[in-house]
Amino acid sequence: MARNPRVIVIDQDQIARSEVQKMLALSGFAVLGEAGYGIEAVSLAKEAEPDIVVIAVEEPVVRALQTVEAVADLLPQSPVVAYSSIKDPASIRKAMLAGVSDYLITPVREEELVKSIYDVLAQEERKQARISGEVEEPLACGTVLTVFGAKGGIGKTTISTNLGTALVQKTGQSVVLVDLDTRFGDVAILMDIPVERSIADLALPEEEINREMLQDCLYTHNTGVTILPAPVRPTDWRSVHAGHIERVITLLAQTYDYVILDTPGTFNDIVARALELATLVLLVATVDMASLKDTLLAIDMLRSWNFPQDKIKLLINATNEASNVQPQEIKRMLGREVFWSIPYDRNISTATQLGMPVVVTKPTSKASESMVELAYALSGVPQKQEQQQKQGGKGLFSRILGTTTEEKAEVKEVKVELRDA
Numbered sequence: 001m002a003r004n005p006r007v008i009v010i011d012q013d014q015i016a017r018s019e020v021q022k023m024l025a026l027s028g029f030a031v032l033g034e035a036g037y038g039i040e041a042v043s044l045a046k047e048a049e050p051d052i053v054v055i056a057v058e059e060p061v062v063r064a065l066q067t068v069e070a071v072a073d074l075l076p077q078s079p080v081v082a083y084s085s086i087k088d089p090a091s092i093r094k095a096m097l098a099g100v101s102d103y104l105i106t107p108v109r110e111e112e113l114v115k116s117i118y119d120v121l122a123q124e125e126r127k128q129a130r131i132s133g134e135v136e137e138p139l140a141c142g143t144v145l146t147v148f149g150a151k152g153g154i155g156k157t158t159i160s161t162n163l164g165t166a167l168v169q170k171t172g173q174s175v176v177l178v179d180l181d182t183r184f185g186d187v188a189i190l191m192d193i194p195v196e197r198s199i200a201d202l203a204l205p206e207e208e209i210n211r212e213m214l215q216d217c218l219y220t221h222n223t224g225v226t227i228l229p230a231p232v233r234p235t236d237w238r239s240v241h242a243g244h245i246e247r248v249i250t251l252l253a254q255t256y257d258y259v260i261l262d263t264p265g266t267f268n269d270i271v272a273r274a275l276e277l278a279t280l281v282l283l284v285a286t287v288d289m290a291s292l293k294d295t296l297l298a299i300d301m302l303r304s305w306n307f308p309q310d311k312i313k314l315l316i317n318a319t320n321e322a323s324n325v326q327p328q329e330i331k332r333m334l335g336r337e338v339f340w341s342i343p344y345d346r347n348i349s350t351a352t353q354l355g356m357p358v359v360v361t362k363p364t365s366k367a368s369e370s371m372v373e374l375a376y377a378l379s380g381v382p383q384k385q386e387q388q389q390k391q392g393g394k395g396l397f398s399r400i401l402g403t404t405t406e407e408k409a410e411v412k413e414v415k416v417e418l419r420d421a
């Protein structure tokens with residue numbers, strides 16, 4: 001991607017467009033010019049040939065959209081980002097069809113606009129790479145879940161193993177669990193598997209790491225979860241660096257629906273890479289002041305890296321019975337909503353001793369139910385779908401079409417029509 005992407009701003013409102021122009025210039029973009037709708041916009045686009053076009057979609061909307069179409073035709077490789085005060089879905093859809101790649105509702109914050117521009121530029125780059133055949137390997141499209149926390153002993157491995165099992169057994173997803181605990185990896189202990197080969201056997205020149213080698217280091221647990229264990233001796237981590245981790249995770253994400261990364265209670269370059277590669281970070285904290293303070297520091301650290309905040313999901317795990325912090329207090333302290341809470345459950349330690357996840361040994365326990373629901377929430381698979389279907393409730397198809405069971409006969413007809421079409 002260009003270091004200082006070149007941009008033009010199109011808006012009928014001169015004051016608004018100079019504000020946008022200033023905002024973009026301050027954020028490091030090379031602003032090549034500004035114009036109103038119509039001929040003026042097209043002439044500027046032709047002359048400037050920018051990397052990206054930022055346009056206001058305001059009344060008269062037909063003119064704005066006509067301008068979007070003209071500019072998109074003229075510069076097919078320069079994406080268009082729109083900002084608008086018009087919020088209704090039909091208008092947004094029309095703008096998308098005219099050629100807008102992203103649509104921001106005003107007032108737009110500077111970081112929101114900047115992120116949108118970089119996102120659509122990255123999307124355009126991927127599109128061009130696909131067109132020119134530069135993308136050789138299949139794209140990694142598994143979801144990488146990094147289970148991270150500011151401390152040790154807060155339940156990261158317990159959550160990783162149980163969530164992995166619930167994702168496989170309840171939602172039918174394929175899961176690989178990678179033990180990135182660079183001190184004493186304990187996934188193998190919690191899942192009771194022998195470790196002969198581990199991630200340390202993949203510490204080779206990155207281009208030499210291939211699927212077959214990776215396959216040799218994977219274990220299939222009887223829960224259905226695949227495991228890439230940590231080496232038994234912590235010293236074996238010395239030969240593993242962040243580049244290996246990236247290669248391994250990318251390969252795994254090409255094959256598995258979910259790649260779960262269990263991290264240690266310390267911070268190092270391997271953990272940093274596990275965070276960078278995450279689709280979602282499950283930020284685990286326990287319900288005590290020390291853990292919450294450390295979690296706040298971790299959030300601040302991620303913010304200082306410009307880590308996308310919407311990727312971080314706060315998960316509160318009650319590892320002991322006594323809880324002296326209220327949920328509102330957690331929200332106030334950490335400045336974010338709690339995404340999930342896992343209750344204290346003594347069945348977890350019994351399960352740990354048996355070397356099996358609690359979702360298997362005691363599926364009706366409080367912690368098991370919470371972790372199964374978490375798996376559903378993260379996978380997007382509707383919970384109790386079968387039960388709902390049996391009871392004639394609203395399933396996915398009826399949700400899309402807005403129909404109920406009584407209207408099932410009609411749904412069948414729609415299905416036929418769609419197939420015929």
Ligand SMILES: Nc1ncnc2c1ncn2[C@@H]1O[C@H](COP(=O)(O)OP(=O)(O)OP(=O)(O)O)[C@@H](O)[C@H]1O
Nearest residue numbers: 152153154155156157158265318319343344345348
């Ligand atoms: N919700 C819970 N209820 C009861 N006990 C729990 C709960 N979650 C975790 N534990 C217990 O807390 C202890 C620490 O859990 P775990 O090993 O998963 O933490 P961790 O964050 O992975 O630690 P480390 O960073 O040292 O690897 C274990 O003994 C586990 O059984």
Ligand SMILES: [Mg+2]
Nearest residue numbers: 156157181186
């Ligand atoms: Mg652990």
